[in-house]
Amino acid sequence: MVPEEAKSNPQPTIRDLLWGFAISQAVYVAAKLTIFDFLGDGPKTSGELADSVGAxxxxxxxxxxxxxxxxxxxxxxxxxxxxxxxxxxxxxxxxSWHPFALGVGWPVNWRPWGELEKTILTGKPAFDQVHGISFFEYFGQHSENAAVFNAAMTSLTNVDLRAILATYDFSEFGTIVDVGGGNGALLRGILERYPQAQGVLCDLPSVVANAYAIRNTAVEARCKLVGVDMFQSVSAGGDVYILKQILHDWNDDEAIQILRNCRQVIPAHGKLLHIGEVLKPSNEPDFAKWLDLNMLVLLTGRERTEAEFLELYATAGFRLTRVISTGGPTIVEGIPV
Ligand SMILES: C[S@@+](CC[C@H](N)C(=O)[O-])C[C@H]1O[C@@H](n2cnc3c(N)ncnc32)[C@H](O)[C@@H]1O
Structure with a gap:
């Protein structure tokens, strides 16, 4: 007999799991054809939609x-x-999840996932084998694809922003540095909420050159845009250093290097905030375990447990002070020691 609980919350079957790829690609194609935009002003027949999108x-x-x-x-x-x-x-x-749907389903991401087996057998990112170059080097050379990736990240931040602002009080900070801050969506959201604060957006020069979440907005006058290689250095002068969805891109040695560069410039009263996933124990529902595989396929990185963050922070000269769930991403707060 099927338990009542299982009836109301059915678990996916093996067939559902195996066909997950088809759902992902179907959502991607519908998003790419902007079907949902065309439905914005009301229901349409498939004929009307086909005419609109040329299908x-x-x-x-x-x-x-x-x-x-x-x-x-x-x-x-x-x-x-x-x-x-x-x-x-x-x-x-x-x-909107539209930019993220484009970033998940497009061939740049889809093809390496098709080579997951190679990654599992070799421990090396399939991305490099498929594209012949590493993830961020690829985007450095393909600006039109970099725009799709950065827009996908920005859309995630737009979804996360409300939860972050509702959970964490940034009012004590005069200058907020967002390291690897992409187009600046998070920083803009914080600066809009805290009109006294100044911001510094640090990312690769090619990324800050297109910081469209900051440029021509009301916060632009309060925000410096600084092109950096965070493996060399990050901007000094912050009271808080934010790393959102950064450390999971990198292996432990690389992550420690980024943290050490933050440690070099952070003042004694400063705080470090990593915003992203924290792995739960096995057997619990945990989307981060799928992101962890994504890091394995695309990059050298990994998602980490709280104990692993504690160790990384300690190695780089920080004490982990709080792990704060926002309901979306988790904030791992540290202070310099
Ligand atoms: C996963 S994205 C996160 C973006 C943003 N923090 C967010 O959450 O939307 C990683 C970011 O790290 C930046 N990045 C990669 N390598 C970098 C480097 N060597 N120096 C500075 N930024 C880098 C990328 O350009 C990208 O914006």
């Missing part, structure tokens, strides 16, 4: 029909509408 109507209809099974679309009398979850795939949604 083969019978094939598009089958894609749309499949997406009704995963709570992204509903079909009523031959017209398709976005569900509330599907609306989050509209590019103009304030917490």
């Amino acid at each position: 083969h109507e019978p094939s598009l209809r089958r894609l749309l029909r499949a997406l009704t099974t995963v709570n992204l679309l509903i079909e009523d009398n031959g017209r398709f509408a976005a569900t509330p979850m599907g609306e989050q795939l509209r590019s103009d949604h304030p917490e």
Whole structure:
């Protein structure tokens, strides 16, 4: 007999697990064709949508029909509408997943995942084998693809921002340095909330050159944009150093180097905040374990447990003071020792 609990919260079957790849690619293609944008002003037939996006109507209809099974679309009398979850795939949604969908499903990411077996057998990132170059070097050479990656990261930050601001009080900090801050979405959100604070956005020169979350906004006058290689140095003068989704890109030696460069410049009263995933013990639901595999496929990095953060921080001259769950990412706070 199926237990009542399992009936209301059904676990995926082996078939569901194996077909996860198809769902991922179907969501990606619908997002890439901007189907959810075209549904923004109301339900449409597959014919109307096919005309709008230039698709083969019978094939598009089958894609749309499949997406009704995963709570992204509903079909009523031959017209398709976005569900509330599907609306989050509209590019103009304030917490849009559209850029992230593009970053997950595109060939730059999809092809290395197709070589997961090689990574598991060799311990080396499939990304390098597929693209012939490492992850961030690749984006340094392919600016149009770098824009897709940076937009995907920015969209995650836009989703996380509310939870971070609701959980952590930044009011004690005069100058906030975001190391590897991408386009500056997190820093802008913090500076908007704290009008007395100054910001410094540090990232690779090619990334800060396109810091569109900061440029031409109300916070631009309070924010310096600094091109750095964080393995060489990070900007001095911060009261807090933020690393959001940074250390998981790198192995322990690389992560310690970044932390040591922060330790070099952080004042005695300063704080270090790593914002990202903290692995839970095995057997608990934990999306971070899938991100951990993503780091294995794409980069040299890994997700880490609290004990592993404690050790990294200690090696680089920080004491871990608090681990704060925001309901989204987790903040691992440290102080210099
Ligand atoms: C995973 S993204 C995180 C971006 C941002 N913090 C966020 O959460 O949206 C990693 C960031 O590290 C930056 N990065 C990679 N290598 C770097 C380096 N050597 N020096 C400075 N930044 C670097 C990338 O450009 C990218 O913006």
